[in-house]
Amino acid sequence: MNGNLRVEGEQVVLTVGGDFQGRNAADVRDALIECLQNGHHSIVVDLTDVSAINATGLGVLISIQQRLESLDGKLSLQGVNNSLKQVFERTRLCQTFGI
Template identity: 35%
Template sequence: MESGDHTYEHLTEDITLVRVGGNELDEYTGPPLRELLVDLVNRGRFYMVVDLTTINYINSTGLGVLVGSLRRNRAHDGGLALVVPKESVLKVLRITGLIKRFPIFDTVDPAVEHLGRNGPKTHVGQ
Protein backbone atom coordinates (compact mmCIF):
# COMPACT_ATOMS: atom_id res chain seq x y z
CA MET A 1 0.00 0.00 0.00
CA GLU A 2 1.40 3.36 -0.97
CA SER A 3 1.07 6.31 1.35
CA GLY A 4 3.19 9.14 0.01
CA ASP A 5 3.46 8.67 -3.73
CA HIS A 6 1.89 12.00 -4.68
CA THR A 7 3.70 14.40 -7.01
CA TYR A 8 3.13 17.88 -8.37
CA GLU A 9 4.33 20.22 -11.07
CA HIS A 10 3.67 23.86 -11.82
CA LEU A 11 2.00 23.94 -15.23
CA THR A 12 1.68 27.72 -15.45
CA GLU A 13 2.49 30.71 -13.30
CA ASP A 14 -0.78 30.08 -11.45
CA ILE A 15 -1.81 26.44 -11.93
CA THR A 16 -0.32 23.40 -10.21
CA LEU A 17 -1.01 19.81 -11.23
CA VAL A 18 -1.10 17.35 -8.33
CA ARG A 19 -0.94 13.68 -9.35
CA VAL A 20 -2.33 11.37 -6.71
CA GLY A 21 -0.32 8.16 -6.51
CA GLY A 22 -1.53 4.64 -5.83
CA ASN A 23 -4.98 3.27 -6.51
CA GLU A 24 -6.76 4.24 -3.29
CA LEU A 25 -7.39 7.54 -1.56
CA ASP A 26 -8.14 6.59 2.02
CA GLU A 27 -6.94 6.89 5.61
CA TYR A 28 -3.42 5.80 4.57
CA THR A 29 -2.87 7.86 1.43
CA GLY A 30 -5.07 10.84 2.38
CA PRO A 31 -2.90 12.43 5.11
CA PRO A 32 0.23 12.72 2.92
CA LEU A 33 -1.92 14.23 0.16
CA ARG A 34 -3.44 16.69 2.65
CA GLU A 35 0.07 17.72 3.75
CA LEU A 36 1.12 18.32 0.14
CA LEU A 37 -2.01 20.35 -0.68
CA VAL A 38 -1.66 22.48 2.48
CA ASP A 39 2.02 23.07 1.72
CA LEU A 40 1.20 24.23 -1.81
CA VAL A 41 -1.38 26.72 -0.51
CA ASN A 42 1.10 27.94 2.09
CA ARG A 43 3.49 28.63 -0.80
CA GLY A 44 0.88 30.67 -2.65
CA ARG A 45 -0.39 28.02 -5.06
CA PHE A 46 -4.18 28.57 -5.03
CA TYR A 47 -5.16 27.02 -8.38
CA MET A 48 -4.79 23.24 -8.54
CA VAL A 49 -5.77 20.37 -10.76
CA VAL A 50 -5.86 17.16 -8.70
CA ASP A 51 -5.38 14.18 -11.01
CA LEU A 52 -7.14 11.09 -9.66
CA THR A 53 -6.54 9.02 -12.82
CA THR A 54 -4.95 6.09 -10.96
CA ILE A 55 -7.53 6.06 -8.15
CA ASN A 56 -10.06 3.20 -8.14
CA TYR A 57 -11.31 3.66 -4.57
CA ILE A 58 -11.97 6.70 -2.40
CA ASN A 59 -13.44 6.77 1.11
CA SER A 60 -14.57 9.50 3.50
CA THR A 61 -10.99 10.38 4.45
CA GLY A 62 -10.07 10.93 0.82
CA LEU A 63 -13.22 12.96 0.24
CA GLY A 64 -12.40 15.07 3.30
CA VAL A 65 -8.93 15.82 1.94
CA LEU A 66 -10.43 17.05 -1.35
CA VAL A 67 -13.18 19.12 0.29
CA GLY A 68 -10.68 20.68 2.72
CA SER A 69 -8.39 21.59 -0.14
CA LEU A 70 -11.26 23.12 -2.12
CA ARG A 71 -12.17 25.27 0.89
CA ARG A 72 -8.56 26.37 1.45
CA ASN A 73 -8.09 27.29 -2.20
CA ARG A 74 -11.39 29.19 -2.36
CA ALA A 75 -10.51 31.06 0.85
CA HIS A 76 -7.65 32.56 -1.21
CA ASP A 77 -9.93 33.20 -4.22
CA GLY A 78 -8.41 30.15 -5.88
CA GLY A 79 -9.86 27.07 -7.45
CA LEU A 80 -9.53 23.32 -7.60
CA ALA A 81 -10.53 21.00 -10.43
CA LEU A 82 -10.52 17.20 -10.37
CA VAL A 83 -9.53 14.74 -13.07
CA VAL A 84 -11.69 11.67 -12.49
CA PRO A 85 -11.91 9.22 -15.38
CA LYS A 86 -12.99 6.17 -13.37
CA GLU A 87 -16.67 5.44 -12.86
CA SER A 88 -16.07 3.94 -9.39
CA VAL A 89 -14.81 7.30 -8.09
CA LEU A 90 -17.42 9.32 -9.99
CA LYS A 91 -20.10 7.15 -8.39
CA VAL A 92 -18.89 8.07 -4.89
CA LEU A 93 -18.83 11.76 -5.83
CA ARG A 94 -22.40 11.47 -7.16
CA ILE A 95 -23.72 9.61 -4.09
CA THR A 96 -22.19 12.16 -1.71
CA GLY A 97 -23.37 15.14 -3.76
CA LEU A 98 -19.80 16.36 -4.16
CA ILE A 99 -20.04 16.11 -7.94
CA LYS A 100 -21.86 19.47 -7.73
CA ARG A 101 -19.08 21.13 -5.71
CA PHE A 102 -16.09 20.34 -7.93
CA PRO A 103 -15.40 20.98 -11.59
CA ILE A 104 -14.66 17.43 -12.83
CA PHE A 105 -12.95 16.43 -16.06
CA ASP A 106 -11.86 13.19 -17.79
CA THR A 107 -8.36 14.45 -18.56
CA VAL A 108 -5.90 17.08 -17.37
CA ASP A 109 -6.00 19.51 -20.32
CA PRO A 110 -9.65 20.61 -20.01
CA ALA A 111 -9.22 20.96 -16.23
CA VAL A 112 -6.26 23.27 -16.77
CA GLU A 113 -8.19 25.24 -19.38
CA HIS A 114 -11.12 25.60 -16.95
CA LEU A 115 -8.89 26.99 -14.19
CA GLY A 116 -7.12 29.22 -16.70
CA ARG A 117 -10.44 30.72 -17.79
CA ASN A 118 -11.67 31.12 -14.22
CA GLY A 119 -8.34 32.01 -12.60
CA PRO A 120 -6.73 35.32 -11.78
CA LYS A 121 -6.43 37.84 -14.59
CA THR A 122 -2.85 38.79 -13.84
CA HIS A 123 -1.30 38.05 -17.22
CA VAL A 124 -0.54 40.58 -19.90
CA GLY A 125 -3.43 41.06 -22.29
CA GLN A 126 -6.13 39.88 -19.88
Protein backbone atom coordinates (compact mmCIF):
# COMPACT_ATOMS: atom_id res chain seq x y z
CA MET A 1 0.00 0.00 0.00
CA ASN A 2 1.18 3.49 -0.78
CA GLY A 3 0.40 5.05 2.55
CA ASN A 4 0.92 5.39 6.25
CA LEU A 5 -1.32 4.48 9.18
CA ARG A 6 -1.08 6.14 12.57
CA VAL A 7 -3.23 6.30 15.68
CA GLU A 8 -3.84 9.72 17.20
CA GLY A 9 -5.73 9.20 20.45
CA GLU A 10 -9.13 7.72 19.58
CA GLN A 11 -8.68 8.47 15.88
CA VAL A 12 -6.89 6.55 13.15
CA VAL A 13 -5.36 8.56 10.30
CA LEU A 14 -4.56 6.75 7.08
CA THR A 15 -2.49 8.76 4.61
CA VAL A 16 -2.86 7.39 1.10
CA GLY A 17 -0.39 8.14 -1.70
CA GLY A 18 -0.31 7.64 -5.45
CA ASP A 19 -3.32 6.29 -7.29
CA PHE A 20 -6.26 5.16 -5.15
CA GLN A 21 -7.32 2.37 -7.48
CA GLY A 22 -6.61 -1.28 -8.22
CA ARG A 23 -4.18 -2.99 -5.88
CA ASN A 24 -3.57 0.14 -3.83
CA ALA A 25 -7.32 0.48 -3.19
CA ALA A 26 -7.48 -3.17 -2.09
CA ASP A 27 -4.58 -2.60 0.30
CA VAL A 28 -6.27 0.50 1.72
CA ARG A 29 -9.50 -1.47 2.17
CA ASP A 30 -7.64 -4.21 4.04
CA ALA A 31 -5.94 -1.66 6.32
CA LEU A 32 -9.25 0.05 7.07
CA ILE A 33 -11.01 -3.24 7.79
CA GLU A 34 -8.23 -4.14 10.20
CA CYS A 35 -8.79 -0.80 11.95
CA LEU A 36 -12.48 -1.63 12.33
CA GLN A 37 -11.67 -5.09 13.66
CA ASN A 38 -9.35 -3.49 16.22
CA GLY A 39 -12.23 -1.36 17.51
CA HIS A 40 -11.40 1.97 15.86
CA HIS A 41 -14.57 3.83 14.92
CA SER A 42 -13.15 7.23 14.02
CA ILE A 43 -11.08 7.14 10.85
CA VAL A 44 -9.59 9.94 8.77
CA VAL A 45 -8.37 9.19 5.26
CA ASP A 46 -5.87 11.78 4.10
CA LEU A 47 -5.93 12.07 0.31
CA THR A 48 -3.39 14.89 0.02
CA ASP A 49 -0.90 12.72 -1.91
CA VAL A 50 -3.48 10.90 -4.06
CA SER A 51 -3.16 11.71 -7.75
CA ALA A 52 -6.19 9.75 -9.01
CA ILE A 53 -9.17 7.76 -7.74
CA ASN A 54 -11.50 5.44 -9.63
CA ALA A 55 -14.65 3.44 -8.89
CA THR A 56 -12.67 0.87 -6.91
CA GLY A 57 -11.26 3.54 -4.59
CA LEU A 58 -14.65 5.21 -4.23
CA GLY A 59 -16.20 1.82 -3.46
CA VAL A 60 -13.70 1.27 -0.65
CA LEU A 61 -14.58 4.62 0.92
CA ILE A 62 -18.33 4.02 0.59
CA SER A 63 -18.20 0.51 2.08
CA ILE A 64 -16.03 1.60 5.02
CA GLN A 65 -18.28 4.59 5.66
CA GLN A 66 -21.35 2.34 5.70
CA ARG A 67 -19.69 -0.04 8.15
CA LEU A 68 -18.68 2.82 10.40
CA GLU A 69 -22.17 4.34 10.33
CA SER A 70 -23.61 1.00 11.49
CA LEU A 71 -21.19 1.18 14.44
CA ASP A 72 -22.00 4.85 15.17
CA GLY A 73 -18.54 5.70 13.86
CA LYS A 74 -17.29 8.26 11.40
CA LEU A 75 -15.15 8.35 8.28
CA SER A 76 -13.68 11.73 7.37
CA LEU A 77 -11.72 12.72 4.29
CA GLN A 78 -9.07 15.40 4.25
CA GLY A 79 -6.69 16.76 1.65
CA VAL A 80 -9.14 16.41 -1.25
CA ASN A 81 -7.51 18.31 -4.13
CA ASN A 82 -9.44 19.91 -7.00
CA SER A 83 -8.97 16.93 -9.31
CA LEU A 84 -10.36 14.50 -6.74
CA LYS A 85 -13.12 16.93 -5.81
CA GLN A 86 -14.30 16.88 -9.42
CA VAL A 87 -14.59 13.08 -9.25
CA PHE A 88 -16.62 13.32 -6.03
CA GLU A 89 -18.82 15.99 -7.64
CA ARG A 90 -19.40 13.96 -10.82
CA THR A 91 -20.36 10.92 -8.77
CA ARG A 92 -22.51 13.02 -6.42
CA LEU A 93 -20.53 11.87 -3.40
CA CYS A 94 -19.53 15.32 -2.12
CA GLN A 95 -22.43 15.46 0.29
CA THR A 96 -21.90 11.85 1.37
CA PHE A 97 -18.36 12.63 2.47
CA GLY A 98 -18.88 16.26 3.49
CA ILE A 99 -16.64 17.70 0.77
